Amino acid sequence: MNGIIIAFLVTLVGCINLDFYKFGRGEFHSWFKGQLNNLKWGVPVAAIVAYIYMPALLFPDIITPIGIMLAINCLVTIIKPMKIQKVIIVDQKQKPDFARFKLPITVLVILLIVLVSAPIVPLFQTKTLHELPNAVVSNEKINPIDISHIRQVPIEFAYWKADKVIGDLGYKVQVGQISIQLINDHLYWVAPLELGNFWKWLRFKTSPGFVMVDAEDPEAKVERIDDLELNYMNSAFFQKNIYRHVYQKYPFYRLSEFTFELDDEKNPKWVVSAVKPTVWFTGEQVLGVIIVDPVTGEMEFHQKIPKWVDRVIPEKLSEEYNYWFGAYINGFWNTKFSQKDMHVPTTSNGIIDVFAVRGPDGMYWFTGHTSPSAADKSLMGYSMMNTQTGEFVYYSNVSGYYNEDAAVSNANSKVSNFQGYWGAQPIFYNLFGELTWVVPILSSNSKLQRIALVHAETGYVVVEEILSDSLVEYKQWLQEKGVSIEAGTDEDAGYQTVEGKVKRINNDLIVLENNDEHMFKINLENNEARITKENDQVKIKYIESDKTIIDAKEFDNLEFEFE
Template identity: 35%
Template sequence: MYYLLALLFLSLNPFLWSAHAKKKSFLRLQITRLIVGVLILFSLDYFLLIDHSSQAFTLWGLIFIAFSLFIDLFYLNVKGYKIFATLFLSSILIILYLVFIYPLTITSDKYEFVAAKTTIAEIEDESTNEKHIAVVPEKYARYRSEKKLGELAHASYYDLGDSTLQKIDDHLYWVTPIEYTGFFRWLKGQEVPGYIKMSAEDENEDAILVESSMKYVPSAYFQDDLQRLVRSKNKDTVLLEASFEPDDEDKAYYVVPYGYYNKFRQITDIKGIYIIDPATGKVEEHTMDNIPEFIDHVIPTSVAEDWNEWYGKYVHGFWNTLFAKEDMKLPTTWEGEDEVNGVFNNDLQLNWFTDFTRPKTDSGSMVGYSMLNAKNGKLTFYTEANGSLNGKSAINVAEKTFRAQKYEAGTPLLYTIYGQFTWVVPLMDSNHVLREIMLINAKDEKVYSYHTEKTKLFNDYKYALATLLKDDKTVPNDLAIKEKVSGVISFVYKSEVENSTVVKFMIEGNKTIFQVSSIDFPYSIFLDKGMQATIEYINTDETIASVENLVIDEQELK
């Protein structure tokens, strides 16, 4: 059925056939055109892997008809020339309309398609578990993975594939499949040796090479090409980008989402996935209501980017994007980076995150952000972040903080941490080595913490929130408990810092080191071992705690 489209490459003008049918040169030309048509159809099927759907056949059929009519126009003195010249121009106009004009007429349909999947919310129900916040940036993970790749025998045969954030056995990893570097390496290599994973939660863990021989991969050729393998078994569906998905036992799989086009190939409606065993080539189909638990990536980033753009840009149709721009909001764009980034929630469900800004290039604040569930495609748009720092502003804050070191900020991600919208920004040197991790409060850029050690990073941020935002009612009351303690001072240490004296001391029976500045409490410079004192402080479970209020027994000061 598919190759019958090659008949459209033959002359479509019946008057041309009646005038030249007995000429061998004409017949040879028709045979040549038919062969060319078959070769083009073979190339579209084998190399471009087009879907065998009615919409695809219609579009390509129109292109073939236009091509055939154009060739026929070289026969000038044939009856019906003007009619078929008009048909040629008409076919060109129809193709141009379908490709360039028609998409603009269905912008409201695109918005409605996404709006049907969308829920509006003010703020996430609960703060993110800091244990499962990915603090390791992709560039650093790839830097470490490159070093691990270099340890392979015949390392020149292989290269790193696309790195993706994955949940494996309730831990977040950057997972990078190994790919061939080219055609001749594929011929010699036969199979790739496995993949590399690195913790996204702990920058101190080493990258790990997981040995898992794979024959069917995206960088293979001919019958070993992953997408070609899937297409050979599924001709009618639209195939989307493959993602690499190990299960909880580190068994390697590839996932290829599939679906169908709506509105003449303008809206992708994902219906399920194909799971491929890259070692054996076995392909399993799973519909959207039957996705295995270990699969994180069903909605590709390209589809998520489109859906976010349609939701924010086309709220009032196409013309609104040019003139009034009422209620319009745009996802933040990143040069050379995906517009959406992976974030795992407390249920360890992968979501594609992006923040939205006003349609103004220099806008530094966001109007909200979205989380698109990467497994079921449901989108949640959060409005409470309106007016907060957007991602680009968070990068500016981070890079200015370390201007002297010339650190480069990685992709920022927004989490709800301790009830506060917080940007997590990794900072790397010019070699993509991770140097600092920074937490920046999205409401107040002066509230931040930075450290390379995750526990210290979050403890410092907790303290910054409790002290610098202590009058903010949105900060949870139990974030850092205010406590009062009285006792005899057992140890005292004093140091001069920028025109003030910082006093650190301990109280008998208490292991906390208390810290106070002479600027806040002038009498603190007289503290000494054996004195009786009463203090109030914010308990953040850290070893060192800053004093909120200090009262020295009056008898001690006489």
């Protein structure tokens, strides 16, 4: 049966005539008449609740719509007879009869208790909430990142780039909620093209497609796919609204998060997290996902998650898991008094902020953990939660390291001479064996201008226009400080090598036949450089740059074999 119809019928239970006082007096006809009167207001209210609110039909969520109806019902049951009795008392000087009010008043008290209990009950279940993430505590470092997969494009720049390609479609669509995901082992920001408002939906009915912004390459062209007809969208109305469409078939779950994802063939899908509460109204656990085709509306529930799906664990649930794990380590009262061993997720503008990053085997929710003190800008640890499996690892080996706010603050101070420049959301990586914040630097219009690398332990900052330059300077700094580059990391990170014949040489400048867009500046203290002439075969190691003149990091004249 349609979920909205079931919700309507269940909600309608709340408008049962509570004036059972009449039953005790044998006034059955009067009671049924009162029930019909209740249905006059109950049917439209229940229809609105079912169609607009769409409550999850599971316990205790179902209490809410029934409770709304019962609260209205109680007030009607109490107020209407009081008006009648007031007339009777004035005319006939009788004492008021309050017996008929016992049941509705009792129901109101019960509803009030349920309302008050919603935030209170979990406070007596903090041990359960703390254990819910099944966290593993580790003293290891996260695995080193492949530098070719570092996320350089922050969400603000992704929106900026996506907006630029709307172009001729701007009269009817806008960029929808953008999310980051792995597609064929590459990071992209993906957003549906949503219809702007009700009138545009009424006219155009369907969305033409979506946009893909490369999250690893800031220079990559944005892909706009606009030859589709997406019917089921957030911006659609009535039966084509994606939430209502899914709810009609799956009303017995909490539909927690709707993410627009692409499968490995870049076919668009809606991925919906289906969850249930385990601690009264909270303590959610994911039961599976519902995958919906936005073109046809076909949908299927999956407990065994397809490999291409990234977002199974909702972002909000990850935030809650991190808070429960860190804050409730010694129970609720510990959070108010001694705060022993307590740590909490770091916040952005006072709000817990987890963000999706690439991990060793998929996407992870990352957040730092700090002490409860609002003034603390250092880490006590950090967590990585697999967005598909929910595997939760807390890394505790970073006490005193710079947290997100501190890293961004240091990066901002490095570009303070550039008006309007600011650090966007930092991403935490293991670079060359050292824990490092990668901070994209944006201008006031959210365009990417620089990439900053912040050493998490010391706060040292390197800022360059492109990532490869920052990587090379950062690695040089580490080596100067005596930090040995860990085995398994890329020694040549940021460098490129070219071989070719010398086309032109003038003092310390060389142009190659197969790379004449650059002039390479060589070090003349190198003996091979000093005897090099035109048509010699050489090999040059350098950092890719948009500049015309590039410094050669290493130079080798292949015509000679000097030791």
